[in-house]
Amino acid sequence: MMKHFFLSILFFFSLSCTFSPKDFRIPEIEKWLSSHEKRYDYCIVIPGAGCDGCISGAEYFVVENYQRANVLYIFTKIESVKLLKHKLGDNIVNAPNVLLDVDGTFDKNGNNPNDIYPAIYNISQNKVTDVNYMSPQNGMAMEDLKKQFEKEAVFKIDLESYIKHGDCGRQIKLSDITDSVTYIPLKTNYNLPIAEIQEVRTTDDFIFCLDTQQKLFCFNRNGDFITLIGKRGEGPEEYINIADFDVDGRKGEVYLFDLQRHFIMVYTVDGRFSRRIKLPDNILNIAKYYDSQFIAYAPEYLGNERDKLIIFNDKGEERDSILFQQEENISNTKIDIFKMATFTFQSHFLCRLPFSDITYALTPIGNQYKYVEFQQGKYKLPYEIGSNVESYNENLNSSYIFEPRFYKCQNLIFINFFFKMNNYQLLYNSDKNVFFTVFKGKYPVGIENDIDNGPPFWPVYIKGDRAVGIATAFNSEYDNPVLQIINITLENKE
Template sequence: MKTLPHLPFFNLTRSTGFRLLVVWLISLAVVSCHEDSSTKYAQMAIHELPNPQGTYSQYFIIPLSGEGQELNKVKSFIQQNYFRRNIRFILTAVDSTADLDSELGAWATHSPNIYIDSANQLGPDGRADGISGPVLFSLDDNQVSQVRLQGNENPSKIDEVLRELAEEPFIKVDLKGYLDGKYQKVEVQSDSLFSQIKRIQLKTTGGYAIGTLMDMKVCSRYYFLLDNQMNIFRFDKEGNLLRKIGTKGKGPREYSNLYQFDIDTVHSRVFLLDAFSKKIIVHHFDGEYLKTIDLPYIPAAFSYMENMSFMLSVPDYNQPDGEKFALMKVDEKGNIINRYLPVSAPKERRSSPDFFNMPLMKNIGDGRLLYWPLQTNEEYIITPDGQKLSYCRFEEGNLQVPGYIAENVKLMEANMNKYIFQLYARQSNRFLFINFFYQMNNYGLVYDKKKELFYEASKGKRQPQIKGVDGNPDFWPAFSSGNKLYSIDYQEDTTWLIAAETIN
């Protein structure tokens, strides 16, 4: 029996080997042709729908005709990820926009990141040239750089790509690279970031004085401020004090400790969290007491969600023995509706919330929660079904402080020159305002999410500030809402609210 020349490792006859070689060459040609077809299709999509100002790094074209498990997985991915800034979802073969609203949700189908190809130009019956499944490709500005998914892939490939996408953070900020000198250090002044800055004098009456600002909420008509004296004030947009909300005390309608609050703009309600007393006290905007909600556990943080439900961040040491969760959703009676994010390594039980590690939580609409456990380098979005999506990852490399050091004051003091500490950020739609402590310096950086560019606002021993120009004050945001940022400026006997609006 003769073997194929030059292929001694195949123990095959010449005729069998020849057939296999031909089959292999044909399959290689088919794959190559398929790849070329997908690339041409991607280029055609870019021609039809240009990438505006390089906004998106990936295009995901999804024909919605047909049915099957793979299509359902892709639809589920759209529901959970439609607000990703870097992906443009192009939906083709859409039978009915109304049905699409019902199936995916109006929040999803009306997102600026979703384009509905109603003319089916890119669909299977349009000019897709045989491409019938989902196509995902990466972009470099308006050029196709890589085709990641090529239509009729096998189910395992679709699963793999969707999993990779879900694990990719919406935003990556390379702090380690910045500190290592990888990026140019560009100084910034207020006129480079803000379209306008307003100073509003906060005028108090009745002997009230505003202490250090602890928390703030904004709606269309009012500013709500919580100070370190545990007072909540409601001001109008001209800075006039309208009233103080809530009363400190030990009664059922009073709070003994107040570090956080939230508002419901639809029903004009204010929610005061008295964590140590395990209760939320509800007032109307006009100050009228409405009710008290008893909570099952002592939370470290909370956020109002919708329909009188609340998300609680409950430290595992404040939960009973058994399976523990980082987040719990409760109704208006304090009953637990759902639990999210199982805790794998519970910590030692403590008697009160650890406010040093208090997470940041914010309802961002459509039942989604922005969640940042402090002393970590990652901010997440929690979807209504409990999925945890990486939203913003601060890449610190070997400068990231280990958990056992972050939780020990003495170890922190001994390692101040070695790691990044007290990482904190506020953001507008376009910019991240990043504050952290490294090698005995307090850094204030501004990261442009659109241009992926760092600006160095300040560095030194003082709190970070963006230098004001044209008579505007120096500014560093304490709170944010959309494109609007706020801070407080204390000058002798006068308190000013600084309201800045960033450029788009």
């Protein structure tokens, strides 16, 4: 219902108008754009006072689309920055393409009757070419822009061009993206060593690490061992195999996804068993979703009507489902170990279906949009090769890109993939459309650490502007991995 309500707002409160010279904001917008290196295609100005319904619709549009780096959002006539952050969230208000007009630069009295409405300014080469106002008359300004956004990925990354041009990306060092590195040695007893770490999650108070021996460790923020979460076994409070896990720091709960038995095992952060949530057998992968919900990948060949995502509440009851457009070259009859959806939860929930170039973002109310598109061209792995284990292994030396993955932090996208028996690690600046070569070789290394000459860095987990990497033990009495933590700086260098 909420989704349809907000769509109605966007439809009802949008109107296309040609701008007039009386729009005093235009010279100020062009002046601001010309003084900044970043290039935008749109500028949306949202007043804090005026047409309440129009403003609510525009604010909702920002929540759904703030990650589009080609759009500049300007909030003016701000009654309270604190209230605005409470309404939209700190991550949106502090986004690099969101500008708070606290000094009233874009709020001068120009006697324009449209000042009370949000406005969409089309930009070309730092000049305003058109403007559409959202007013109570019927119109389609915001809805048309929304439909345009649905067709295009927020970030298009041309891996084909990168490979064709001979790895021409420039080298980068750690000091180009951060000022310092924090090290947290993970401390356990000698009879409880940590194997290779697979996954990391953090809260304000704790660090959780899942290793290849299926042990889930809980540490405090200094790296002191607190407890193991759960125990492997077949008992009602035990798990057989952890496919993945997640943490809700606010509720103090840890969720272990035991897909072999189709349970979500719920524990407290101090390791006590709380409950288990039974899931249906027709799913392959599951992750934590917004607001105490979970989301699972349900492929057609397990008896579902189509490849889809199913949303469950915290009792395991199905609440909703999301269908995806099936790619024509993907067979629905073959069962293989590669046919798994990939989930990540950064600022939005991200999902990539098997053999798809596109990672989708899902919003809290179930809207989906194209988030990252890897443009692989002739190097894209054909389904008939990738879907079969034997042919997959036989073609590892071929000219196809295998398993492209990414982490995004602010304007930087950390990318890794496998191509012609080499691991590639790249850094992509989405603001400037620039690649940086990090590493190419047999064993991935990471970004050269020129800050303290410590181990190279590569993220395994990102939360906000903080990225977490893993290094082998060094200068420590503990023979355990060491976490590296950096804060990504906005003004990273080329």
